[in-house]
Amino acid sequence: MGKPTGFMEYKREKGKEVAPLKRVNNWKEYSAKLTDESLQKQGARCMDCGTPFCHMGIEVRGATSGCPINNLIPEWNDLVYKGKWKEALERLQLTNNFPEFTGRVCPAPCEGSCTLAISDPAVSIKNIERTIIDKGFENGWIVPRIPISRTGKKIAIIGSGPAGLASADDLNQAGHSVTVFERADRAGGLLMYGIPNMKLEKDIVERRIQLLQQEGIDFVLNTEVGEDITADHLKEQYDAVILCIGAQKQRVLHMEGNESKGIHLAMDYLTTTTKSLLDSNFKDDQFINTKGKDVIVIGGGDTGADCVATALRQKCRSVVQFGKHPQLPLTRAEDNQWPTDPTIFKLEYAYEEADAKFGKDPREYLIQTKKIIADANGNLKELHTIQMEKILGEDGFYFFKEVPGTEKIWPAQFVFIAIGFEGAETTLADQLGVRITNKKIAASSKDYLTNVEGVFTAGDARRGQSLIVWAIKEGQEVAKRVNEYVSKKPVIVS
Structure with missing residues (x-):
C-alpha cells in the first residue's frame, strides 16, 4: 500500500488548472500537472483496502461503479508513492490501452468507488494516472511494440x-x-x-x-x-x-420553429469547430461562429457543457444551458450510496468559466422550451420557456408539470441541441x-x-x-x- 497513515496525514489535492478567465482566451488544455512530490503524497493516501472497489467495474442501477477496465489502481498508487514511475507505467499498461485519454476525459467512476470516499475525499486517481502515462512518453519509455510474427489473418x-x-x-x-x-x-x-x-x-x-x-x-x-x-x-x-x-445518431428537437437558421446539433458545432482549429486555426471560416451572439444550449449533459465552453472561447455575448431535471444535491442522496458513483452537484470546467466571465452559473434547471421564434428572414430570434415541477406520482414514478406564471422569453441567435443520441x-x-x-x-x-x-x-x-x-x-x-x-x-x- 502507499503510506499506512497517508490518508490521515495528507489532504486530497485537486489537479492544477489554468485560471478560468485566462484559459477561455485559447484552445489549450485547461488542466495541468501536480508536482511529483504532490502526486507521491496523493498516492500515499491509497489505503490498499481489503477489497479495492475502485477497480471492480460494474454497473449499479445503470451507473458505473469502479473502473470497467479493472485498472490495478492500488498497485500503481503504491509505486508512485515510492517514486517508481516506470514500474507504475508497466502496471498501468497491463489493463489500459490509452491512459493518456482516460486520464484526461474519463469522469473517473473509480474515485467514486474509492473506499476512502466513504468518509473523506477520494484518492486523486485520475491525476495520478495521467501523470504516469505522460511521464512514459516524456522519458521515452513508450516505444513501438512490433509483433514478432504475423498470423496471416x-x-x-x-x-x-x-x-x-x-x-x-x-x-x-x-x-x-x-x-x-x-x-x-x-x-x-x-x-x-x-x-x-x-x-x-x-x-x-x-x-x-x-x-x-x-x-x-x-x-x-x-x-x-x-x-x-x-x-x-x-x-x-x-x-x-x-x-x-x-x-452517433443525434436526437433532434421536435418543435415548431426548429428549422430556424441558427439551430444546430451539438456535435456538428463541436466537430466543425475542432476541424477548423486543426485545419487552419479558424482562418478557413468553416465553423459555426458565436462571437457577439446570445447562445442557448438545450441539454444538461457533458456535451452541452462542451458547447458552453466552446461558445465562451468564441467570445459569445451570453450563454445559457437548459436542463429538464432539478439541480443535483450537494451530497449523496439516500439512493446513491457508496460505492456507486456520486450523483452530486459539480462546478465543471465550462460552468466555472461562465461564472467567472458573466458572474453566474449558466445552467437553468427544470425548464421546458415551448416555442422557437424566428424573424422575417427565418433567423433565430428568441425562445419561449416555462418552468417545470418534478412530482412523484401515486404509481411511484416521477412526472413533470408546468408551473403557471413562469413563462419567459430568451433572446438567442444560436441554439445547440445536446439532448443525447x-x-x-x-x-x-x-x-x-x-x-x-x-x-x-x-x-x-x-x-x-x-x-x-x-x-x-x-x-x-x-x-x-x-x-x-x-x-x-x-x-x-x-x-x-x-x-x-x-x-x-x-x-x-x-
Whole structure:
C-alpha cells in the first residue's frame, strides 16, 4: 500500500488548472500537472483496502461503479508513492490501452468507488494516472511494440474511436493484420472531433495513432464503408469485421420553429469547430461562429457543457444551458450510496468559466422550451420557456408539470441541441444484414458476434452511449472473441 497513515496525514489535492478567465482566451488544455512530490503524497493516501472497489467495474442501477477496465489502481498508487514511475507505467499498461485519454476525459467512476470516499475525499486517481502515462512518453519509455510474427489473418475494424482503437491494438499485438476504416479525415472518432481541444489536445490523439501505425496497424481515412467500399468487399477480403461505429445518431428537437437558421446539433458545432482549429486555426471560416451572439444550449449533459465552453472561447455575448431535471444535491442522496458513483452537484470546467466571465452559473434547471421564434428572414430570434415541477406520482414514478406564471422569453441567435443520441446509424448495418435491436447493433457481451457470420460489434454501437472506459473495455473483449474466431479459420490467400 502507499503510506499506512497517508490518508490521515495528507489532504486530497485537486489537479492544477489554468485560471478560468485566462484559459477561455485559447484552445489549450485547461488542466495541468501536480508536482511529483504532490502526486507521491496523493498516492500515499491509497489505503490498499481489503477489497479495492475502485477497480471492480460494474454497473449499479445503470451507473458505473469502479473502473470497467479493472485498472490495478492500488498497485500503481503504491509505486508512485515510492517514486517508481516506470514500474507504475508497466502496471498501468497491463489493463489500459490509452491512459493518456482516460486520464484526461474519463469522469473517473473509480474515485467514486474509492473506499476512502466513504468518509473523506477520494484518492486523486485520475491525476495520478495521467501523470504516469505522460511521464512514459516524456522519458521515452513508450516505444513501438512490433509483433514478432504475423498470423496471416486479416481483420477490418470500422470506426476509430476508443473501442475500435482498443480492439485494433490488442488484435495487432496478437499478430493479426489489422485495418481500421474511418470516414473522417483524421483518426480518433469522438476523441478527435467530439471532445474539444481544451479537454484533450489533438496532438495527444495523433501521437497514439502514429504509435499504432508504427506497430503495424493500417488506417484508411476519408472512407465511408458502405459507400466507398462495399460491405460485401469487406466480408470477402477479411477474416473478420468489427463494427465500432458508435452511437452517433443525434436526437433532434421536435418543435415548431426548429428549422430556424441558427439551430444546430451539438456535435456538428463541436466537430466543425475542432476541424477548423486543426485545419487552419479558424482562418478557413468553416465553423459555426458565436462571437457577439446570445447562445442557448438545450441539454444538461457533458456535451452541452462542451458547447458552453466552446461558445465562451468564441467570445459569445451570453450563454445559457437548459436542463429538464432539478439541480443535483450537494451530497449523496439516500439512493446513491457508496460505492456507486456520486450523483452530486459539480462546478465543471465550462460552468466555472461562465461564472467567472458573466458572474453566474449558466445552467437553468427544470425548464421546458415551448416555442422557437424566428424573424422575417427565418433567423433565430428568441425562445419561449416555462418552468417545470418534478412530482412523484401515486404509481411511484416521477412526472413533470408546468408551473403557471413562469413563462419567459430568451433572446438567442444560436441554439445547440445536446439532448443525447438515439443509437447507432443503420446504413452499414443494413448492408451487412446485421440485426438492430433497440437502436443498437444486436450482440451479446458473451461473444460480441452479430447475427452475420464473421461480423462482430463493440462499444457504443452495441451498448449505447457510454463512457470512454466502457468503450475501451468493449474493444478489449471483442478482440479476445475475434482472436478466438479467426484462429480457427484457414489463412486467406489473396
